[in-house]
Structure formats: structure tokens, C-alpha cells
Amino acid sequence: MKDNKTIDYYDQNAQSFVENTINVDFKDLQDDFLSWLPKAGAILDFGCGSGRDTKYFLEKGYRVTAIDGSAVLCRMASEFTGIAVKQMMFDELNEQEAYDGIWACSSLLHVPADELKDVLLKMAAALKDSGIAYISFKYGEYEGERGGRFFLDMTENSFRELLAEIPAFKIEQQKITTDTRPDRDEKWLNLVLRKV
Numbered sequence: 001m002k003d004n005k006t007i008d009y010y011d012q013n014a015q016s017f018v019e020n021t022i023n024v025d026f027k028d029l030q031d032d033f034l035s036w037l038p039k040a041g042a043i044l045d046f047g048c049g050s051g052r053d054t055k056y057f058l059e060k061g062y063r064v065t066a067i068d069g070s071a072v073l074c075r076m077a078s079e080f081t082g083i084a085v086k087q088m089m090f091d092e093l094n095e096q097e098a099y100d101g102i103w104a105c106s107s108l109l110h111v112p113a114d115e116l117k118d119v120l121l122k123m124a125a126a127l128k129d130s131g132i133a134y135i136s137f138k139y140g141e142y143e144g145e146r147g148g149r150f151f152l153d154m155t156e157n158s159f160r161e162l163l164a165e166i167p168a169f170k171i172e173q174q175k176i177t178t179d180t181r182p183d184r185d186e187k188w189l190n191l192v193l194r195k196v
Contacts, residue, residue, distance in 0.1 A: 005149070011072045024052070036101065042063045043062050047107025050076065051077030068087065090107075098127075099131060102123050102127060103133075104136070108137070109136070117162060124195050125168075138151060139187035159174075169195060
């Protein structure tokens with residue numbers, strides 16, 4: 001992701017972003033993701049933001065590597081989780097068969113459509129055989145700037161069209177959820193993918 005404006009947004013608004021997301025109850029989606037993984041498996045939190053999910057997975061006994069593109073969020077997430085969070089862009093992922101699961105919650109939605117295929121291929125390469133990836137997008141057809149950040153929205157159909165070009169993944173599960181924050185009237189597309 002070469003969009004420095006979105007990274008700048010998170011660097012400048014890190015405190016309010018963390019305050020708005022760190023206590024959101026994501027237990028249902030977190031536990032569903034973990035149910036696909038081996039106990040104490042290796043997880044990559046791919047765009048960890050506040051570190052909320054990293055901390056949850058660590059407390060459940062998983063081995064977690066956390067990355068984010070924002071240096072300020074990396075610092076805050078490191079303090080919150082107690083592990084070193086690495087500053088890295090999505091397109092810099094270059095590991096091979098390192099993880100049982102990749103958690104990309106509300107993060108890949110900042111990757112332009114024409115770059116997303118390459119990022120998904122890097123994710124597949126970084127997963128062990130039959131590894132699991134969870135990804136989520138705001139539900140819709142929009143691509144462009146919204147409130148100072150770049151967003152790529154997805155529907156079931158638009159994601160299936162993208163995945164048709166990526167034989168390394170198959171969809172295990174997809175569901176549409178509403179935003180858990182009380183002030184947000186938004187739908188989300190949640191996908192569980194398996195490396196094949």
C-alpha cells in the first residue's frame with residue numbers, strides 16, 4: 001500500500017482511533033477465527049491497529065506477530081500488548097509458510113483493488129498448508145477517499161471475482177455483520193479463507 005495519506009491519518013489520529021476501537025467487543029469473530037486454528041498456533045495480526053486482537057489472541061495462548069503501517073499505532077500497540085509490533089506495509093510481507101492464521105480485521109480495506117491481489121498472494125505464501133485468513137471490508141461498491149483515508153469496499157460478488165484470479169485461496173465462510181460500535185450504521189463483509 002503506497003497510500004501515505006492513509007498512514008498519515010493514523011499517525012495523526014492514533015489516540016482517538018485507539019480510544020474508539022480498543023474496547024469494541026469482537027469476541028464472536030475472534031473466537032470463530034481461532035476455532036479454525038490449531039491450539040497455540042502462530043498468528044499474524046496483519047494491520048493490528050490498537051493491538052486489541054493481538055492481546056486477545058496472546059491471552060488465549062497463541063503465538064502472535066503483529067504489524068501495522070503506522071509508526072504511532074505500532075508504539076501504542078506495543079505498549080498495550082507487551083510485544084514488539086513491527087512497522088510494515090502490507091506489500092512488504094515476504095514470509096513463507098510461517099503462520100497457521102492471518103487476521104486482517106478492517107485493514108486490507110485500505111489496499112487499492114489493483115494491489116489487493118498481490119497482497120493476498122503474499123498472504124497465501126506466508127500461510128502454512130491449509131492455513132486460514134480472516135479478512136473484512138466495509139460492505140459496498142465504493143473505492144476512494146472517505147474522511148481522510150482510502151477505502152476499498154467489497155460485496156460477496158466483487159470479492160468472488162477477485163478471488164477467481166487467486167487459486168491459492170478458497171472461501172470457507174462469509175457473513176455480513178453490522179458494526180458493533182453503537183454510533184455506526186454500517187455493514188461489514190467478513191470472510192474466512194483457506195489456503196489450498
